[in-house]
Amino acid sequence: MMRKIYFVLVLCISSTFSFAQKINKIINAKEVEKIEKVLAADDMHGRKTFSADIDRAANFIAGEFAKSKLQYFNGSNSYLQPFExxxxxxxxxxxxxxxxxxxxxxxxxxxxxxxxxxxxxxxxxxxxxxxxxxxxxxxxxxxxxxxxxxxxxxxxxxxxxxxxxxxxxxxxxxxxxxxxxxxxxxxxxxxxxxxxxxxxxxQHLQNVVGVLPGKSKKEEYVVFSGHYDHLGIGKPDARGDSIFNGANDDAAGTTAVIMLAKYFSKLKDNERTLVFVAFTAEEIGGFGSRYFSKQLNPDQVSAMFNIEMIGTESKWGPNSAYITGFEKSDFGKILQSNLTGSQFHFEPDPYPSQNLFYRSDNATLAELGVPAHTISTSKMDNEPNYHKQSDEISTLNMKNMAEIIKAIAISSHTIVAGTQTPTRVQKAL
Ligand SMILES: [Zn+2]
The missing domain is CATH 3.50.30 (Glucose Oxidase; domain 1)
Incomplete structure (x- = not known):
C-alpha cells in the first residue's frame, strides 16, 4: 500500500513538473513577442478589413496554424474561411x-x-x-x-x-x-x-479557422478566438504616425489563439474538438463572427473563449484578467476554480455599463445560447492607446500576456477534457 502511494505521488509530482516545463516552453514572452511583432508591424498597415494588408495577416495566421498541424474546418481545403x-x-x-x-x-x-x-x-x-x-x-x-x-x-x-x-x-x-x-x-x-x-x-473577406479534433467527444466544440482585423491607416497623430497598429486590439488576442493552438496541438489530449478562429471585420460590425456562427450548430459549442486586448495590465495589476458576462453562465466560475492555488485570478468584468459582453465577437454565439465570453485586461475607463495610432507593440507587456495565455490554457482544461461543461447563456430570442 505504502509503496503504491509513494509511486503515485512521485508520478504526480514528476508529471506536474514536466507539465509546467512544457507549458513554459511553448507559451512564453519570447514566443508571444515573435507573433505579435508580425501582426502589429507597420507593414501590416493596420489590418483593415477589405484591404490587401489584412489578407497578408490571414496568410501569416494560416501558416502558424499549419505549423501546429491543425486540421481544416468543416471539410474545407484551407484554413481560410472566405465569404462575401x-x-x-x-x-x-x-x-x-x-x-x-x-x-x-x-x-x-x-x-x-x-x-x-x-x-x-x-x-x-x-x-x-x-x-x-x-x-x-x-x-x-x-x-x-x-x-x-x-x-x-x-x-x-x-x-x-x-x-x-x-x-x-x-x-x-x-x-x-x-x-x-x-x-x-x-x-x-x-x-x-x-x-x-x-x-x-x-466585397471579399475571410476568417482563419483551424481544428484539433477531440479524442472522444468529437461533436462537442470548444472555440478559442480573437479578431485579427483593425482600423487601418488614418490621419497622422501629433507624432506623425498614421498607422493604427492594433497591437493590443486585437493582435494580442490573435496571438493568444495561435499560442493556444501550438500548446494544445503539442499536448494532444483534448477529448472535445478545439476550434481556433481568427475573425475578420470585428471593428466594422462583427461580421466575421456572424458568418462563422452560421457555419456550425451552436448547440454543439460547449464554450467559447474569445480573447480581446490582453496586452496591458488589468486594473488589478499583473496576473489577472476579467471575463465579460460573468454572471450569464458558470464559465467564469469554472475557470476560477481551475486556477485555485495559482497566482493568477480571473474577475467579473468591472465595466458593466460599457456592455462589453455585446461588443465583441463572443456576442453572436452568446445570443444563440453558447457560454461565449470575452477575456480581456483592457482598462476601458483608462486605456490611453485604445483605438489610437499609438496602440503599438512597445506599449504591451509580453511577460504578462504570456501569463494570461497560460492561465487560459490551464483554466480551460476541464472544459477541453469534457469533464466540465459551462451552463448555457439565455438565448436572445
Ligand atoms: Zn477589439
Whole structure:
C-alpha cells in the first residue's frame, strides 16, 4: 500500500513538473513577442478589413496554424474561411410620399438589391419614429427584422438620419429584404411610390479557422478566438504616425489563439474538438463572427473563449484578467476554480455599463445560447492607446500576456477534457 502511494505521488509530482516545463516552453514572452511583432508591424498597415494588408495577416495566421498541424474546418481545403458581403451605392432614388418628393436627401435604403420598386404600402411594414422617441430603441431592432420595412423618421432626427445614410453605404450580407428610411414630417401617408437603383459591389473577406479534433467527444466544440482585423491607416497623430497598429486590439488576442493552438496541438489530449478562429471585420460590425456562427450548430459549442486586448495590465495589476458576462453562465466560475492555488485570478468584468459582453465577437454565439465570453485586461475607463495610432507593440507587456495565455490554457482544461461543461447563456430570442 505504502509503496503504491509513494509511486503515485512521485508520478504526480514528476508529471506536474514536466507539465509546467512544457507549458513554459511553448507559451512564453519570447514566443508571444515573435507573433505579435508580425501582426502589429507597420507593414501590416493596420489590418483593415477589405484591404490587401489584412489578407497578408490571414496568410501569416494560416501558416502558424499549419505549423501546429491543425486540421481544416468543416471539410474545407484551407484554413481560410472566405465569404462575401455586398456594397450598394444608390445611383437613382425617385418617388413620392403623398405629395412630397423623395430623393437622395430624404431616403436611405439598407439593401443589397439592385432595384427596389414600391407602389403603395403593400408588402412593406410601416414603422414611424416620432418626435421624442428613443431613436436607437426604435430603429436598431429594425435591422434584425427579416421583413421589408419602410421607416418614417421625423425630421427632428435629421442628424441621426445622416448617419443612417452613411451606414447604408457600408458592406452587408446579402439579404432578400430591404429597409427603407424616409426623413419626413408625414407620419400617416396614404400613398407611396419609390424607385431605387443600386450599383452593387462584391466585397471579399475571410476568417482563419483551424481544428484539433477531440479524442472522444468529437461533436462537442470548444472555440478559442480573437479578431485579427483593425482600423487601418488614418490621419497622422501629433507624432506623425498614421498607422493604427492594433497591437493590443486585437493582435494580442490573435496571438493568444495561435499560442493556444501550438500548446494544445503539442499536448494532444483534448477529448472535445478545439476550434481556433481568427475573425475578420470585428471593428466594422462583427461580421466575421456572424458568418462563422452560421457555419456550425451552436448547440454543439460547449464554450467559447474569445480573447480581446490582453496586452496591458488589468486594473488589478499583473496576473489577472476579467471575463465579460460573468454572471450569464458558470464559465467564469469554472475557470476560477481551475486556477485555485495559482497566482493568477480571473474577475467579473468591472465595466458593466460599457456592455462589453455585446461588443465583441463572443456576442453572436452568446445570443444563440453558447457560454461565449470575452477575456480581456483592457482598462476601458483608462486605456490611453485604445483605438489610437499609438496602440503599438512597445506599449504591451509580453511577460504578462504570456501569463494570461497560460492561465487560459490551464483554466480551460476541464472544459477541453469534457469533464466540465459551462451552463448555457439565455438565448436572445
Ligand atoms: Zn477589439
Amino acid at each position: 458581403m455586398i456594397k450598394a451605392k444608390p445611383v437613382l432614388i425617385e418617388g413620392l410620399l403623398d405629395d412630397e418628393a423623395l430623393n437622395e436627401n430624404n431616403v436611405a435604403a439598407i439593401s443589397t438589391s439592385e432595384e427596389i420598386n414600391i407602389n403603395g404600402l403593400q408588402g412593406f411594414d410601416i414603422i414611424t419614429v416620432k418626435p421624442g422617441d428613443d431613436f436607437p430603441k426604435k430603429v436598431f431592432p429594425v435591422f434584425d427584422l427579416n421583413k421589408n420595412v419602410v421607416v418614417l423618421v421625423d425630421t427632428s432626427f435629421a442628424k441621426r438620419f445622416k448617419s443612417m445614410q452613411r451606414f447604408a453605404g457600408n458592406a452587408k450580407f446579402k439579404s432578400e429584404v430591404s429597409q427603407i428610411f424616409i426623413l419626413t414630417k408625414n407620419s400617416n401617408p396614404s400613398k407611396i411610390n419609390l424607385h431605387i437603383k443600386n450599383e452593387l459591389t462584391l
